[in-house]
Amino acid sequence: xxxxxxxxxxxxxxxxxxxxxxxxxxxxxxxxxxxxxxxxxxxxxxxxxxxxxxxxxxxxxxxxxxxxxxxxxxxxxxxxxxxxxxxxxxxxxxxxxxxxxxxxxxxxxxxxxxxxxxxxxxxxxxxxxxxxxxxxxxxxxxxxxxxxxxxxxxxxxxxxxxxxxxxxxxxxxxxxxxxxxxxxxxxxxxxxxxxxxxxxxxxxxxxxxxxxxxxxxxxxxxxxxxxxxxxxxxxxxxxxxxxxxxxxxxxxxxxxxxxxxxxxxxxxxxxxxxxxxxxxxxxxxxxxxxxxxxxxxxxxxxxxxxxxxxxxxxxxxxxxxxxxxxxxxxxxxxxxxxxxxxxxxxxxxxxxxxxxxxxxxxxxxxxxxxxxxxxxxxxxxxxxxxxxxxxxxxxxxxxxxxxxxxxxxxxxxxxxxxxxxxxxxxxxxxxxxxxxxxxxxxxxxxxxxxxxxxxxxxxxxxxxxxxxxxxxxxxxxxxxxxxxxxxxxxxxxxxxxxxxxxxxxxxxxxxxxxxxxxxxxxxxxxxxxxxxxxxxxxxxxxxxxxxxxxxxxxxxxxxxxxxxxxxxxxxxxxxxxxxxxxxxxxxxxxxxxxxxxxxxxxxxxxxxxxxxxxxxxxxxxxxxxxxxxxxxxxxxxxxxxxxxxxxxxxxxxxxxxxxxxxxxxxxxxxxxxxxxxxxxxxxxxxxxxxxxxxxxxxxxxxxxxxxxxxxxxxxxxxxxxxxxxxxxxxxxxxxxxxxxxxxxxxxxxxxxxxxxxxxxxxxxxxxxxxxxxxxxxxxxxxxxxxxxxxxxxxxxxxxxxxxxxxxxxxxxxxxxxxxxxxxxxxxxxxxxxxxxxxxxxxxxxxxxxxxxxxxxxxxxxxxxxxxxxxxxxxxxxxxxx
DNA sequence: AACGGCACGTA
DNA sequence: CGTACGTGCCGTTG
Numbered sequence: 012x013x014x015x016x017x018x019x020x021x022x023x024x025x026x027x028x029x030x031x032x033x034x035x036x037x038x039x040x041x042x043x044x045x046x047x048x049x050x051x052x053x054x055x056x057x058x059x060x061x062x063x064x065x066x067x068x069x070x071x072x073x074x075x076x077x078x079x080x081x082x083x084x085x086x087x088x089x090x091x092x093x094x095x096x097x098x099x100x101x102x103x104x105x106x107x108x109x110x111x112x113x114x115x116x117x118x119x120x121x122x123x124x125x126x127x128x129x130x131x132x133x134x135x136x137x138x139x140x141x142x143x144x145x146x147x148x149x150x151x152x153x154x155x156x157x158x159x160x161x162x163x164x165x166x167x168x169x170x171x172x173x174x175x176x177x178x179x180x181x182x183x184x185x186x187x188x189x190x191x192x193x194x195x196x197x198x199x200x201x202x203x204x205x206x207x208x209x210x211x212x213x214x215x216x217x218x219x220x221x222x223x224x225x226x227x228x229x230x231x232x233x234x235x236x237x238x239x240x241x242x243x244x245x246x247x248x249x250x251x252x253x254x255x256x257x258x259x260x261x262x263x264x265x266x267x268x269x270x271x272x273x274x275x276x277x278x279x280x281x282x283x284x285x286x287x288x289x290x291x292x293x294x295x296x297x298x299x300x301x302x303x304x305x306x307x308x309x310x311x312x313x314x315x316x317x318x319x320x321x322x323x324x325x326x327x328x329x330x331x332x333x334x335x336x337x338x339x340x341x342x343x344x345x346x347x348x349x350x351x352x353x354x355x356x357x358x359x360x361x362x363x364x365x366x367x368x369x370x371x372x373x374x375x376x377x378x379x380x381x382x383x384x385x386x387x388x389x390x391x392x393x394x395x396x397x398x399x400x401x402x403x404x405x406x407x408x409x410x411x412x413x414x415x416x417x418x419x420x421x422x423x424x425x426x427x428x429x430x431x432x433x434x435x436x437x438x439x440x441x442x443x444x445x446x447x448x449x450x451x452x453x454x455x456x457x458x459x460x461x462x463x464x465x466x467x468x469x470x471x472x473x474x475x476x477x478x479x480x481x482x483x484x485x486x487x488x489x490x491x492x493x494x495x496x497x498x499x500x501x502x503x504x505x506x507x508x509x510x511x512x513x514x515x516x517x518x519x520x521x522x523x524x525x526x527x528x529x530x531x532x533x534x535x536x537x538x539x540x541x542x543x544x545x546x547x548x549x550x551x552x553x554x555x556x557x558x559x560x561x562x563x564x565x566x567x568x569x570x571x572x573x574x575x576x577x578x579x580x581x582x583x584x585x586x587x588x589x590x591x592x593x594x595x596x597x598x599x600x601x602x603x604x605x606x607x608x609x610x611x612x613x614x615x616x617x618x619x620x621x622x623x624x625x626x627x628x629x630x631x632x633x634x635x636x637x638x639x640x641x642x643x644x645x646x647x648x649x650x651x652x653x654x655x656x657x658x659x660x661x662x663x664x665x666x667x668x669x670x671x672x673x674x675x676x677x678x679x680x681x682x683x684x685x686x687x688x689x690x691x692x693x694x695x696x697x698x699x700x701x702x703x704x705x706x707x708x709x710x711x712x713x714x715x716x717x718x719x720x721x722x723x724x725x726x727x728x729x730x731x732x733x734x735x736x737x738x739x740x741x742x743x744x745x746x747x748x749x750x751x752x753x754x755x756x757x758x759x760x761x762x763x764x765x766x767x768x769x770x771x772x773x774x775x776x777x778x779x780x781x782x783x784x785x786x787x788x789x790x791x792x793x794x795x796x797x798x799x800x801x802x803x804x805x806x807x808x809x810x811x812x813x814x815x816x817x818x819x820x821x822x823x824x825x826x827x828x829x830x831x832x833x834x835x836x837x838x839x840x841x842x843x844x845x846x847x848x849x850x851x852x853x854x855x856x857x858x859x860x861x862x863x864x865x866x867x868x869x870x871x872x873x874x875x876x877x878x879x880x881x882x883x884x885x886x887x888x889x890x891x892x
Numbered sequence: 893a894a895c896g897g898c899a900c901g902t903a
Numbered sequence: 904c905g906t907a908c909g910t911g912c913c914g915t916t917g
Contacts, residue, residue: 545913546899598912627907640902642902809908844908
């Protein structure tokens with residue numbers, strides 16, 4: 012056991028241990044759903060877990076080789092030359108491992124031109140000198156040379172990484188018969204196959220040890236080389252250059268310049284949220300639990316409250332009235348410098364507001380007129396999740412004004428694929444500090460919640476930090492689109508949309524009897540009652556009882572999705588299949604109806620929540636309830652839409668949608684002459700494209716041709732494959748392939764553009780929309796095909812979907828501004844990606860139609876017109892044209 | 893009670 | 904083996 016009086020520094024060779032783990036664990040047993048191999052990561056982290064548990068290091072770091080070249084390969088190009096290509100399954104695992112270590116808050120080091128062992132040697136030597144008990148974990152024998160009274164080597168045995176052999180000085184002497192410092196001399200004489208270092212012929216470990224024991228060192232041995240008798244003596248004299256070269260190469264560097272000193276490597280609490288997220292992605296469930304247990308974490312709050320806040324918090328002042336006015340003026344530099352703002356809620360109502368400048372903070376209880384005026388005014392403010400905070404203030408009667416930066420939006424623009432993060436996790440991630448939080452499960456919290464004033468101070472710091480990390484394009488999107496959109500969305504949410512409870516309950520009742528009726532008939536067909544909603548029970552019915560051919564397989568057996576059932580209907584017709592499909596349709600719509608009923612507020616309206624940071628492309632997401640997936644495709648589905656009606660005091664619902672906005676954006680981005688002409692010609696798009704693809708007159712494009720071309724056009728922007736297209740159109744793969752080839756040949760600009768998007772993204776590491784919104788991609792260079800191709804399709808789609816999202820958001824800003832400026836009563840209620848729904852008073856229909864059409868059509872200046880379809884009616888279904 | 897998997901609604 | 908979402912149910916797990 013380590014010396015208990017000394018701090019313990021654990022140093023790990025990341026590559027060497029990960030590589031050992033890779034070979035110790037079966038590749039195929041550790042693969043995520045996405046096809047990412049994880050055996051090396053899993054093995055490494057298991058080992059790390061054991062080490063943390065058994066050795067209880069106080070300080071910890073992991074070193075990696077930066078690349079395969081180092082000063083050693085520069086000196087001797089054959090160094091490690093026998094090592095083959097890195098196995099493709101291993102390659103992507105190192106970055107993920109590093110990500111895991113980062114989430115666990117374990118420092119990793121890598122330095123150009125040096126190997127991990129040099130970093131370890133430097134830190135170990137320094138650590139020993141600084142009074143640490145040092146533990147080195149490496150699978151490289153060269154590290155034996157580091158062992159001394161303060162440094163112990165933990166070396167993996169043949170069984171992989173689950174057991175580590177402990178080498179202190181005595182153990183080395185016992186095993187090799189020499190002192191640790193002498194080990195590299197032995198190795199130099201014998202040679203090291205794995206490093207491609209050839210030793211002296213006929214000299215093995217026995218001989219080398221004997222010589223070194225006798226002469227004390229390699230230098231002394233060579234000085235007395237003429238004393239060695241026999242054939243080996245001759246070899247030694249002839250080949251001594253090899254030994255000298257080997258000794259030079261296997262000497263570890265102990266005086267590197269490093270960014271960390273041993274004392275900087277003190278263990279820090281891990282970022283539980285990031286670890287949980289990543290381990291979830293890697294599907295390491297048991298490992299996560301073990302890790303949390305070792306860390307002594309039962310939940311996140313405990314951990315974050317355990318960590319100290321590194322910064323000195325500014326004192327919390329409590330100015331009021333005129334003092335507050337002076338305070339605000341002073342700390343905002345006369346209203347020019349933004350202040351951090353944090354609204355504190357107590358039981359859902361505003362309790363007060365924390366405000367902070369660079370080094371001062373204030374708590375102002377609610378009810379101060381100066382505060383309210385300042386919040387409503389245009390003095391610049393940094394507010395985390397301004398939409399939510401603004402809604403809380405609005406409920407208390409104050410419209411939040413002057414929002415300058417919002418860290419929630421900034422963090423999303425920086426990493427749009429990340430699930431939205433809490434203020435605490437952002438503080439942790441970007442400022443490296445802990446935001447103390449009380450444990451919500453404790454009645455008497457161990458940790459006091461941080462004052463809203465201090466939270467505001469963190470918000471301001473975060474905003475500034477994140478602004479510094481955003482590129483100019485993203486900043487433009489932030490300032491011109493996302494920040495101003497917040498209050499627009501907040502108003503839409505608060506307003507909600509009236510839904511007729513009568514229509515819903517009538518529909519629900521009808522669907523209820525329909526579902527029961529279909530179920531009864533289905534049971535009759537198979538002679539028993541099963542749960543038609545259970546894929547597992549359906550599999551029994553279809554494949555065992557009815558003996559139908561097997562469909563495509565999934566994790567729990569064979570698929571029973573609609574496509575598979577359709578296919579079965581062709582291969583093995585049975586009335587049960589049709590009934591099952593009908594049952595699915597009816598229950599699905601019934602579910603949606605019931606969700607809407609539950610969402611109906613006392614005001615008779617449904618208030619969705621728009622997740623502004625909910626998508627990776629820039630789209631909005633809607634939840635609680637989701638109003639972006641209300642049925643439209645079927646007759647009954649559309650009945651749901653008839654329940655959406657204008658509210659009290661309004662006369663009609665107005666819908667406005669972009670027709671083929673993604674294709675138009677593709678036409679613009681690709682500058683394809685044919686596609687641009689298609690949109691400028693005024694001809695039906697699919698007819699025009701069909702004529703080109705099939706080489707006929709537009710008038711001669713048959714419905715089949717049009718269907719094919721339409722599917723093709725929509726699929727293009729998603730990275731559609733011949734296989735996928737063939738399945739959708741129920742045609743041969745060869746025909747699909749031909750269709751794609753013909754299409755791309757006729758629209759070469761599109762082909763070049765799509766190819767170019769992916770290539771550029773591979774180079775840049777991100778894609779960009781029309782307005783500068785970025786989406787980073789890591790897997791475009793992955794050697795894992797599944798991962799890479801997924802990333803390619805996402806990269807293909809992101810600028811198109813994302814630009815469309817930009818466009819409609821800009822239109823929404825314009826519409827909202829116009830309506831408010833003109834003091835109209837009509838209001839914008841819903842956004843469904845390419846469609847807006849407004850409720851309008853009769854007298855304003857023409858004016859609102861004009862505003863909406865104009866703002867939508869002119870939201871972006873493209874090389875093709877943006878066509879907007881507007882309709883109005885007594886309900887959402889009727890309003891759609 | 894929480895979670896993964898499936899299925900399916902929208903653009 | 905087509906992008907982007909959210910929701911509900913089932914069945915398993917704790």
